[in-house]
Amino acid sequence: MCGIVGYNGSKRAVDILLDGLARLEYRGYDSAGVAIRDKEIEVFKAKGKLTNLKEKLQDKELKGTIGIGHTRWATHGEPSEVNAHPHVSNDGNVTLVHNGIIENYQELIQKLGRHDYKLYSETDTEVLTNIIDYYYKKYKMGPIDAINRTMVRVRGSYAIAVMFKEHPDELWVARKDSPMIIGEAEDGYYVASDVPAILKYTNKVYYIDNLEAACLKKDKVIFYDLNGDEVQKELKEIKWDVSAAEKEGYEHFMIKEINEQPDVVKKTINSFVKEDGIDLSATGLTVEEIKKFKQIYIVACGSAYHVGVCAQYVLEDLTRIPVRVEIASEFRYRKPILDKNGLVIIISQSGETADSLAALREAKNQGVKTLAIVNVVGSSIAREANHVLYTLAGPEIAVATTKAFSTQLIAAYVLAIQMAYVKKKIKDDVYLELLEELKTIPDKIQDILKTLTTKIQRLSSKFAGIKDAFYIGRGLDYAISLEGSLKLKEVSYIHSEAYAAGELKHGTISLIEDGTLVIGIATQEEILEKTISNLVEVKSRGAYVVGVVPKNVDVSKVANYTIEIPETNKYFYPSLTVIPLQLLGYYITVSRGLDVDKPRNLAKSVTVE
Numbered sequence: 380m381c382g383i384v385g386y387n388g389s390k391r392a393v394d395i396l397l398d399g400l401a402r403l404e405y406r407g408y409d410s411a412g413v414a415i416r417d418k419e420i421e422v423f424k425a426k427g428k429l430t431n432l433k434e435k436l437q438d439k440e441l442k443g444t445i446g447i448g449h450t451r452w453a454t455h456g457e458p459s460e461v462n463a464h465p466h467v468s469n470d471g472n473v474t475l476v477h478n479g480i481i482e483n484y485q486e487l488i489q490k491l492g493r494h495d496y497k498l499y500s501e502t503d504t505e506v507l508t509n510i511i512d513y514y515y516k517k518y519k520m521g522p523i524d525a526i527n528r529t530m531v532r533v534r535g536s537y538a539i540a541v542m543f544k545e546h547p548d549e550l551w552v553a554r555k556d557s558p559m560i561i562g563e564a565e566d567g568y569y570v571a572s573d574v575p576a577i578l579k580y581t582n583k584v585y586y587i588d589n590l591e592a593a594c595l596k597k598d599k600v601i602f603y604d605l606n607g608d609e610v611q612k613e614l615k616e617i618k619w620d621v622s623a624a625e626k627e628g629y630e631h632f633m634i635k636e637i638n639e640q641p642d643v644v645k646k647t648i649n650s651f652v653k654e655d656g657i658d659l660s661a662t663g664l665t666v667e668e669i670k671k672f673k674q675i676y677i678v679a680c681g682s683a684y685h686v687g688v689c690a691q692y693v694l695e696d697l698t699r700i701p702v703r704v705e706i707a708s709e710f711r712y713r714k715p716i717l718d719k720n721g722l723v724i725i726i727s728q729s730g731e732t733a734d735s736l737a738a739l740r741e742a743k744n745q746g747v748k749t750l751a752i753v754n755v756v757g758s759s760i761a762r763e764a765n766h767v768l769y770t771l772a773g774p775e776i777a778v779a780t781t782k783a784f785s786t787q788l789i790a791a792y793v794l795a796i797q798m799a800y801v802k803k804k805i806k807d808d809v810y811l812e813l814l815e816e817l818k819t820i821p822d823k824i825q826d827i828l829k830t831l832t833t834k835i836q837r838l839s840s841k842f843a844g845i846k847d848a849f850y851i852g853r854g855l856d857y858a859i860s861l862e863g864s865l866k867l868k869e870v871s872y873i874h875s876e877a878y879a880a881g882e883l884k885h886g887t888i889s890l891i892e893d894g895t896l897v898i899g900i901a902t903q904e905e906i907l908e909k910t911i912s913n914l915v916e917v918k919s920r921g922a923y924v925v926g927v928v929p930k931n932v933d934v935s936k937v938a939n940y941t942i943e944i945p946e947t948n949k950y951f952y953p954s955l956t957v958i959p960l961q962l963l964g965y966y967i968t969v970s971r972g973l974d975v976d977k978p979r980n981l982a983k984s985v986t987v988e
């Protein structure tokens with residue numbers, strides 16, 4: 380949940396580090412710091428947002444061309460200058476930044492205590508820094524030996540960038556479970572937690588595996604495995620352009636990414652739907668495997684979990700095989716009983732969410748096939764799953780996911796349709812009809828953005844001061860109301876709940892009173908009347924009802940305000956109804972003057988439990 384950057388080259392390191400940290404602030408922003416090496420290593424840290432650190436550095440003459448930087452999301456030790464990174468070993472031999480958590484740091488503190496190490500912070504990272512120094516001094520076998528012995532000794536997750544006093548031209552990095560990319564450019568080598576931090580300088584990157592390390596020199600990079608042997612790595616090209624990481628004139632990344640949905644949904648559809656049907660070969664999933672699956676488990680967190688709830692309805696209805704949807708943080712400790720002929724699908728935008736990664740490993744430990752639906756190429760979940768279905772949302776910067784969510788929905792539809800077809804649950808005509816309709820979704824999303832954005836902006840200003848909101852629906856509409864509710868509360872801080880419309884009268888309807896905002900989603904023909912009668916129930920208790928319905932559905936008698944969306948196939952309505960719900964969350968938050976892209980208490984990628 381932190382962001383690390385590093386540079387070793389010919390340019391002034393401080394500019395590159397501060398620029399990179401600014402692009403990683405969505406990962407954590409309660410304190411920041413840099414260490415710049417010129418003749419000596421100088422460390423500068425500041426509590427709070429990156430601007431505080433920039434102020435501290437603005438009149439400093441820092442010519443050094445090697446350095447490391449960090450933006451923090453506190454886990455061990457409250458946000459403070461002392462606990463901010465970089466951390467330095469007792470005698471200044473080792474300077475380090477870290478993203479992740481050292482789980483056995485208490486035990487290591489005892490060890491360091493026995494060797495007269497004193498600690499100045501409450502962080503697990505300072506412990507890690509001194510453990511590297513301890514091995515460096517004990518075995519005198521240089522940096523790679525000290526780092527490898529440390530990786531064997533510590534438990535937890537980490538991506539680290541390290542400078543050793545006695546190795547002035549070298550920047551060392553290593554990782555386990557936490558994300559890291561190494562960039563190669565004419566002027567030198569870069570390291571970062573995520574692509575946006577270095578895309579401005581290069582799109583040529585290396586990925587290192589768990590328990591691997593690398594030495595970044597000004598003119599080359601050397602990779603090592605845990606035995607200290609050199610290993611070769613393939614240089615990969617990132618297809619995203621810098622502008623993708625920039626706001627392109629939009630006020631916030633969230634509204635920019637909402638408006639990118641027609642394009643990225645189209646890209647994701649086209650990456651699987653070919654002339655003669657769906658091609659899942661890129662995932663490695665074979666027809667034989669698909670035929671064998673008797674049970675599907677979808678495991679994820681947050682919005683990705685909501686995609687899973689939508690997928691359950693579509694997969695079960697089309698394939699007629701049972702689908703269970705699980706919250707990853709529960710699944711991993713529930714000792715789930717998994718069918719060996721099952722498929723565990725892990726959905727994750729970042730591919731680094733700790734609970735989802737652990738759920739993946741739980742499934743693999745039980746010998747069950749795993750498929751990851753992931754947006755970040757080379758992320759841990761993508762690399763550890765048996766099969767990977769990449770969504771093409773591009774870099775998603777805003778903490779509140781929108782475009783990645785929409786591309787994950789497409790991935791779920793494609794999977795459901797292909798599985799049903801391979802299992803002969805649907806005939807050619809239905810198969811082709813579904814694919815034809817699926818191809819219309821990008822234009823229908825574009826149409827919604829064009830016709831409804833201003834309307835919803837105006838409507839949202841009415842709700843700037845509300846305290847509570849309810850989202851209700853049945854079936855797929857209930858599934859998408861979960862996401863609508865999260866999109867509002869996570870950025871606007873308004874208390875919001877999503878409810879299966881039929882469940883309200885079993886208790887929660889007692890909360891409905893004059894003016895209570897109720898967003899009713901009603902697209903599913905078979906159960907439309909039921910949903911509308913639930914809207915009548917809340918309206919009669921004084922609720923202000925906003926109906927989200929297809930053009931052919933009239934709720935004008937019960938809704939105070941109607942949001943009409945284009946008609947489509949019943950399975951694909953979540954892709955259309957989620958757009959006005961995202962816009963509502965965004966514009967209500969803007970009308971409350973809040974930081975839309977970096978909501979309090981949240982981070983884009985939750986890499987700890």
Ligand code: AGP
Pocket residue numbers: 680681682683726727728729730731732735778779780781869982983984985
């Ligand atoms: C959604 O807007 C949030 N950012 C959060 O719920 C997110 O969906 C969740 O943390 C899962 O993240 P992932 O998709 O990267 O695994």
